[in-house]
Amino acid sequence: MSIENDVLGAARRAREAAAVLAPMSRLGKDTALHAMADALEAAAAPVLAANAADVAAGRADGLAEAMLDRLALSGQRVAAMAAGLRDLAGLPDPVGEVVRGYTLPNGLEVRQLRVPLGVVGIVYEARPNVTVDAAGIALKSGNAVLLRGSASAYRSNAALVEVLAEAGTKAGLPEHAVQLLPADRESVTHLIRARGLVDVIIPRGGAGLIEHVVRGSTVPVIETGVGNCHVYVDAAADLDMAVAITINAKVSRPSVCNAAETLLVHRDIAPAFLPVVLPALAEAGVTVHGDPTVRQYGGERVLAATDEDWAAEYLSLDLAARVVDSVDDAVAHIRRWSSGHTEAIVTGSQPAARHFVSHVDSAAVMVNASTRFTDGGELGFGAEIGISTQKLHARGPMGLPELTSTKYVVTGEGQVR
Amino acid sequence: MSIENDVLGAARRAREAAAVLAPMSRLGKDTALHAMADALEAAAAPVLAANAADVAAGRADGLAEAMLDRLALSGQRVAAMAAGLRDLAGLPDPVGEVVRGYTLPNGLEVRQLRVPLGVVGIVYEARPNVTVDAAGIALKSGNAVLLRGSASAYRSNAALVEVLAEAGTKAGLPEHAVQLLPADRESVTHLIRARGLVDVIIPRGGAGLIEHVVRGSTVPVIETGVGNCHVYVDAAADLDMAVAITINAKVSRPSVCNAAETLLVHRDIAPAFLPVVLPALAEAGVTVHGDPTVRQYGGERVLAATDEDWAAEYLSLDLAARVVDSVDDAVAHIRRWSSGHTEAIVTGSQPAARHFVSHVDSAAVMVNASTRFTDGGELGFGAEIGISTQKLHARGPMGLPELTSTKYVVTGEGQVR
Numbered sequence: 001m002s003i004e005n006d007v008l009g010a011a012r013r014a015r016e017a018a019a020v021l022a023p024m025s026r027l028g029k030d031t032a033l034h035a036m037a038d039a040l041e042a043a044a045a046p047v048l049a050a051n052a053a054d055v056a057a058g059r060a061d062g063l064a065e066a067m068l069d070r071l072a073l074s075g076q077r078v079a080a081m082a083a084g085l086r087d088l089a090g091l092p093d094p095v096g097e098v099v100r101g102y103t104l105p106n107g108l109e110v111r112q113l114r115v116p117l118g119v120v121g122i123v124y125e126a127r128p129n130v131t132v133d134a135a136g137i138a139l140k141s142g143n144a145v146l147l148r149g150s151a152s153a154y155r156s157n158a159a160l161v162e163v164l165a166e167a168g169t170k171a172g173l174p175e176h177a178v179q180l181l182p183a184d185r186e187s188v189t190h191l192i193r194a195r196g197l198v199d200v201i202i203p204r205g206g207a208g209l210i211e212h213v214v215r216g217s218t219v220p221v222i223e224t225g226v227g228n229c230h231v232y233v234d235a236a237a238d239l240d241m242a243v244a245i246t247i248n249a250k251v252s253r254p255s256v257c258n259a260a261e262t263l264l265v266h267r268d269i270a271p272a273f274l275p276v277v278l279p280a281l282a283e284a285g286v287t288v289h290g291d292p293t294v295r296q297y298g299g300e301r302v303l304a305a306t307d308e309d310w311a312a313e314y315l316s317l318d319l320a321a322r323v324v325d326s327v328d329d330a331v332a333h334i335r336r337w338s339s340g341h342t343e344a345i346v347t348g349s350q351p352a353a354r355h356f357v358s359h360v361d362s363a364a365v366m367v368n369a370s371t372r373f374t375d376g377g378e379l380g381f382g383a384e385i386g387i388s389t390q391k392l393h394a395r396g397p398m399g400l401p402e403l404t405s406t407k408y409v410v411t412g413e414g415q416v417r
Numbered sequence: 418m419s420i421e422n423d424v425l426g427a428a429r430r431a432r433e434a435a436a437v438l439a440p441m442s443r444l445g446k447d448t449a450l451h452a453m454a455d456a457l458e459a460a461a462a463p464v465l466a467a468n469a470a471d472v473a474a475g476r477a478d479g480l481a482e483a484m485l486d487r488l489a490l491s492g493q494r495v496a497a498m499a500a501g502l503r504d505l506a507g508l509p510d511p512v513g514e515v516v517r518g519y520t521l522p523n524g525l526e527v528r529q530l531r532v533p534l535g536v537v538g539i540v541y542e543a544r545p546n547v548t549v550d551a552a553g554i555a556l557k558s559g560n561a562v563l564l565r566g567s568a569s570a571y572r573s574n575a576a577l578v579e580v581l582a583e584a585g586t587k588a589g590l591p592e593h594a595v596q597l598l599p600a601d602r603e604s605v606t607h608l609i610r611a612r613g614l615v616d617v618i619i620p621r622g623g624a625g626l627i628e629h630v631v632r633g634s635t636v637p638v639i640e641t642g643v644g645n646c647h648v649y650v651d652a653a654a655d656l657d658m659a660v661a662i663t664i665n666a667k668v669s670r671p672s673v674c675n676a677a678e679t680l681l682v683h684r685d686i687a688p689a690f691l692p693v694v695l696p697a698l699a700e701a702g703v704t705v706h707g708d709p710t711v712r713q714y715g716g717e718r719v720l721a722a723t724d725e726d727w728a729a730e731y732l733s734l735d736l737a738a739r740v741v742d743s744v745d746d747a748v749a750h751i752r753r754w755s756s757g758h759t760e761a762i763v764t765g766s767q768p769a770a771r772h773f774v775s776h777v778d779s780a781a782v783m784v785n786a787s788t789r790f791t792d793g794g795e796l797g798f799g800a801e802i803g804i805s806t807q808k809l810h811a812r813g814p815m816g817l818p819e820l821t822s823t824k825y826v827v828t829g830e831g832q833v834r
Contacts, residue, residue, distance in 0.1 A: 019776075104796070117809070195631075199809070218631065238831070357826050359439075361535070364824070367828040369525055369827055369828070369831070369832045373827055373834065374825070378834070379527055380521060391822035392809065396823070396825045406812050407813075409774050410790055410791075411785065413658075414655070415787065416786075417789040417790065
């Protein structure tokens with residue numbers, strides 16, 4: 001009961017804060033973001049002390065080294081968070097943007113304007129920088145935010161939110177614009193059922209977390225992140241480009257959702273391409289899981305692929321590989337196995353590119369470019385709250401406009417029907 | 418088990434149809450819509466016979482006269498459905514529209530294109546014309562559609578879908594682009610849990626139906642329709658305009674969601690306005706449920722309002738009425754009681770209008786115009802699938818673009834990160 005009261009109480013306070021935030025001017029919000037950045041830098045010492053306690057507790061609990069690394073803050077990381085808030089202040093305000101506007105024959109002026117969503121709930125795992133990023137993006141777009149981070153980062157998150165909330169309120173934000181929820185497992189359950197109080201939930205983390213939120217939520221959810229991405233090397237591909245894109249998509253950062261997980265190769269180019277790409281992959285430390293044809297070219301080093309490989313989001317230096325008979329065959333494989341994040345085609349053929357683009361049903365389709373470009377920063381959004389793999393509301397990288405809804409404002413001089 | 422198999426089987430077939438529909442040209446879709454319209458007119462006799470059987474069964478089951486009227490088709494109503502399909506064919510294709518497009522410093526060309534959602538499930542009550550409207554709008558926007566109408570209209574819906582499906586397939590649509598689900602209660606349960614097969618559910622009907630779908634669904638839902646709409650008459654209102662808008666908003670069609678349910682009156686204008694509007698409402702047959710101040714002006718004819726009246730979507734010739742102290746007071750009442758559909762302000766004051774517009778959090782805000790204009794037809798959309806009262810994906814009247822998602826297409830010449 002007490003966790004439920006905590007969560008619902010916070011959601012009610014957030015709702016009140018949201019009503020004050022929605023009509024705030026850009027100047028008011030940007031002033032608060034700068035104040036929060038300054039306060040973060042000034043309070044680096046207590047934030048780092050809280051973080052050190054999280055890291056020590058994590059080490060004592062046997063947290064893996066990679067997790068400890070993601071959890072650990074430094075003076076440099078705190079400065080980067082502050083810089084992120086200042087960058088947000090420099091971006092245009094999505095609120096008030098006129099998405100459509102026209103005048104009806106009867107003289108009514110119709111405007112569809114961007115407005116904040118209201119109260120945004122974010123459920124995320126270890127990294128404490130998400131706390132600051134998510135709070136900043138939510139506030140810039142005029143939303144109140146409920147943050148539910150992991151237990152292992154609780155002290156860090158609490159220290160960060162205390163600084164942000166205090167500085168924000170002093171600079172003119174409503175109280176409770178940014179709140180941290182208890183890290184108990186139960187608090188997620190109450191948050192995702194706070195229908196009517198919370199307008200959207202964005203889960204950021206592994207597939208298990210996302211599935212739990214999606215299945216249990218009565219609040220609308222924006223799914224993020226799972227990326228089983230494909231690179232398809234067409235018959236008409238430039239060989240050097242195909243090798244460069246394959247290696248970049250797999251190797252440049254294997255742990256992220258826009259990294260490639262499966263390579264599809266047209267049968268006609270396989271004899272020229274596979275003998276070049278397989279050694280290059282091996283040299284980069286990649287283990288290939290191939291179908292029988294790929295194994296003919298790769299020999300012992302290529303493991304036998306099963307359906308589990310086609311389905312896998314490895315997030316490691318592993319790559320599934322298959323030879324296909326046509327663009328259509330590649331599209332069919334992708335439709336069957338992809339998570340709908342990003343697929344790339346490498347081809348010099350305009351008809352092949354056109355066919356691939358119109359038949360692949362994913363958030364992003366790359367033509368002669370690496371899958372790694374599906375990223376708010378790379379696409380020039382200035383800020384990113386996650387990458388949506390669902391079709392409703394937002395699809396692909398989500399920036400500030402994706403944290404807004406719209407409102408129709410219709411102005412007349414007494415018109416009736 | 419059998420209903421579950423029926424529903425999931427239909428959803429799987431719809432998914433296959435959706436893959437064929439998505440890349441279809443506008444010409445292909447419009448040709449099919451015209452063929453469906455022609456076929457409907459040609460098959461009016463069997464459709465009307467099936468409908469007569471539904472009406473007879475409804476009458477035997479004691480269905481109310483108003484419900485029977487909504488259920489009954491005529492030659493004229495069938496012709497109107499066919500005309501609706503031809504109108505859809507004349508509208509621009511939302512699919513392929515470039516929502517954003519720009520070139521990055523590294524030469525990558527970024528395009529955000531509209532694409533179909535995929536498989537759309539529509540759950541609706543009595544009116545058989547929704548069957549044809551919804552199928553047409555879904556197909557025009559490139560989606561496969563699963564229709565789940567009510568048991569009382571099952572024969573009519575089955576006859577209509579048979580005609581549409583046959584004509585559509587002959588004209589080049591994939592099989593199973595339009596399917597009717599069994600009318601059993603259970604079929605809704607399976608439809609709203611067909612996550613991964615169905616992309617969105619749109620419930621159209623009463624509050625009970627919508628709540629059932631929202632609570633039980635693991636598929637994303639777009640909520641439609643509940644409208645507890647307000648007219649606020651400001652201190653600076655033109656009296657004649659305020660009376661005309663109040664009467665129009667309440668009386669012109671009381672049974673629809675954009676009809677006004679509560680009248681809020683600024684204290685300063687109450688002595689001039691209430692003595693004029695209350696007799697006008699009485700003459701139009703409206704029963705007013707007022708607060709004590711309103712009752713001072715209206716006497717016996719005004720019933721005492723309770724919280725139930727502020728919350729009510731009467732959908733009848735009833736109107737709640739309250740005197741408020743300020744624009745802020747009106748906004749607070751609306752924030753507390755509104756369903757977020759449409760609110761109107763009548764005022765000659767620019768600051769009051771601006772404050773009302775920025776502080777009211779509803780899908781549509783009218784300034785000096787009737788609430789009745791929140792309607793796809795009135796706003797010039799050409800087609801409407803419902804009015805969303807939620808904030809995610811679509812808010813307000815939903816036309817063809819609201820049945821689409823987007824896809825990023827990024828084109829390069831070998832770019833890597």
